[in-house]
Amino acid sequence: MAAPVPIHNLNDGHKMPSLGLGTWKSQPNQVFEAVKYAIKEAGYRHIDCAHLYMNEHEVGNALKELFNEGVVKREEVFITSKVWNTHHSPSAVQSALEVTLKNLQLDYLDLYLIHWPQAYQEGDDPFPKDSNGKIIISDVTPLDTWKTMIELKKTGKVRSIGVSNFNVKQLETLIKETQVVPVVNQVESHPYLPQKELLEFCRKNNIYLTAYSPLGTPDRPFATDKDPVLLSDPVVNEIAKKYNRTVAQILIKFHLQRGLSVIPKSVTPARIKQNVDVLDFELSPEDLHALENLKTSFRYCAIPFDKEHPHYPF
Numbered sequence: 001m002a003a004p005v006p007i008h009n010l011n012d013g014h015k016m017p018s019l020g021l022g023t024w025k026s027q028p029n030q031v032f033e034a035v036k037y038a039i040k041e042a043g044y045r046h047i048d049c050a051h052l053y054m055n056e057h058e059v060g061n062a063l064k065e066l067f068n069e070g071v072v073k074r075e076e077v078f079i080t081s082k083v084w085n086t087h088h089s090p091s092a093v094q095s096a097l098e099v100t101l102k103n104l105q106l107d108y109l110d111l112y113l114i115h116w117p118q119a120y121q122e123g124d125d126p127f128p129k130d131s132n133g134k135i136i137i138s139d140v141t142p143l144d145t146w147k148t149m150i151e152l153k154k155t156g157k158v159r160s161i162g163v164s165n166f167n168v169k170q171l172e173t174l175i176k177e178t179q180v181v182p183v184v185n186q187v188e189s190h191p192y193l194p195q196k197e198l199l200e201f202c203r204k205n206n207i208y209l210t211a212y213s214p215l216g217t218p219d220r221p222f223a224t225d226k227d228p229v230l231l232s233d234p235v236v237n238e239i240a241k242k243y244n245r246t247v248a249q250i251l252i253k254f255h256l257q258r259g260l261s262v263i264p265k266s267v268t269p270a271r272i273k274q275n276v277d278v279l280d281f282e283l284s285p286e287d288l289h290a291l292e293n294l295k296t297s298f299r300y301c302a303i304p305f306d307k308e309h310p311h312y313p314f
Helices: 030-040 056-069 090-104 142-154 168-178 196-204 234-243 247-257 269-276 285-292
Strands: 007-009 015-017 046-048 078-083 109-114 158-164 184-188 208-212
Touching: 015 078, 030 046, 030 056, 030 269, 056 090, 078 090, 090 109, 090 142, 109 142, 109 184, 142 158, 142 168, 158 168, 168 196, 184 196, 196 208, 234 247, 234 285, 247 269, 247 285
Parallel strands: 046 078, 078 109, 109 158, 158 184, 184 208
Antiparallel strands: 007 015
16 A cells, blocks of 8 residues: 555645545446555555546446445545536525535535536526527636635535636635635646646635646547647656656656645546555755746636636636
8 A cells, every 4th residue: 555645734724635535437336446545555545536427426426335335434534526607696505515425425524615616597507508509607706606615614514615717807805805814726737737836826815726738638528629639748658767656656756746735537446546556756956946847837627618708717
């Protein structure tokens, strides 16, 4: 088993493992086994979920089995989930949380995030569109939703609250208007998108930045053959050879060494184990600098049909 993952102290006093298992795009049946293997065999203690991923019930079944077997206790595992864009009003946020807790078979979440700052028309369709194929937006603001999150924390069903995909200006608004600082901002980050400005702001305001899609999410549904492939980048591959590590291990270490948390997704046991086996080496300052300053820049997870939304963050 790999060395214990470093623990980060969040700004509200709770603690969060700095490396977790991502579950976006994990297919039915696979995510159940992936979560069990990650916790039981590879030593993970942080699972990142979201209602939109449509697999929280399987994650919940895996957690229940692990708890019943005595592999881990509930308090030993950090579980994150996210409220989706169609559930941003006060009543919808609360009902969404209840659905997530039921699916995960938990009494509380360790961390609940606003998945994206832009709100859509409420309903069962996660991407409601009009007759012209445009997303139907809601006038609920990110600040409205954040105020509801603050109230949710008081119920004890959510231990910590944060956001995802928020830019600096949006974070500033939340902090100024409520004086409640998100504990986490979860964003896409990798050497093609190092998020230097956002990271600097988050450090100054004691917001823990979490990197999703750290490997360039090659299996994303909207990929094109014109997109740069991070895993094939020559600089990254050269550094991997130097340390006798996989490219994925270098990309994961890149975030940990910069002080971010990171949630690589995999359903393959060998890769799940490799992804957490990154704690026994350090990248040199020169190699870290090289990764932070690659000539290529690219955002893999921009939502193309959201650019006209008033709260689109990019």
